[in-house]
Amino acid sequence: MEGLKGKVVVFAGAGGIATATAQFLGAGGAKLIVGDISEAAAGRTIQAAVDAGGEGIALAVDISNEDRVKSQIDLAVKEYGKIDGLFNVAANIHPDEVARDTNVVDIDLAAWQRTMDVNLTGYLLALKHAIPHMVEAGGGSVVNAISxxxxxxxxxxxxxSVTKAGIGALTRHVARKYGKSGVRANSVSPGLxxxxxxxLNLPEEYRDMILATTPAPRHGKAADIGAMVAFLLSDLSEWVTGQSICVDGGTTMRP
Incomplete structure (x- = not known):
């Protein structure tokens, strides 16, 4: 993909979608700094970028810990001199906490708080420490993963659900506040x-039920999302900001 060569992109989070995105960015000549609560997962994402022709650094980062987030941003600037992009894709996926995320009457408040800390406050922390470097460099691109x-x-x-809606508002805030400084912000909403x-986590019958209500003839692949994120991080999308883009086979249709 054009418009990525030499760009320095920070990933807050690793895993399937991040790894697919890293492949596109690496092929385009980008440099990545990937932080994840699992350093091994971050390493696999970096390896995908390296195998595609890029380079990067992996490290262990809990996105809810401001000191660790700041350290990742500082490392990116120290090693590569700038930050051109930020991909927020971390999520609270601890099985126990996910199981306790139920409804407003029954939810375990500890599970609520941890989800807020990771899915929403964590994104804020990454933005807080990355945006000043983007502004100083004359601009950059933020992509936030929602749903x-x-x-x-x-x-x-x-x-x-509340954190994902909040990320949408956070994205629009950044686009509005820092647009004149050259910072773009968009969110990508993956389908299944x-x-x-x-x-591993979703039974086949559930997946079949979702596919039956999806206009597209297949489920999504990580590369479907990675291609959109890479586009939004590239110079090809320099007039796209403040948008929430659904990449979900047509499941979500909005006017």
């Missing part, structure tokens, strides 16, 4: 993407 849970009412997963983790 169609931000638009649809869900009977359960209230904390997850068949990563290895999804295949």
């Amino acid at each position: 169609n849970a931000a638009y649809a009412g869900m009977e359960d997963k209230v904390a997850y 993407v068949l990563t290895e983790q999804t295949k």
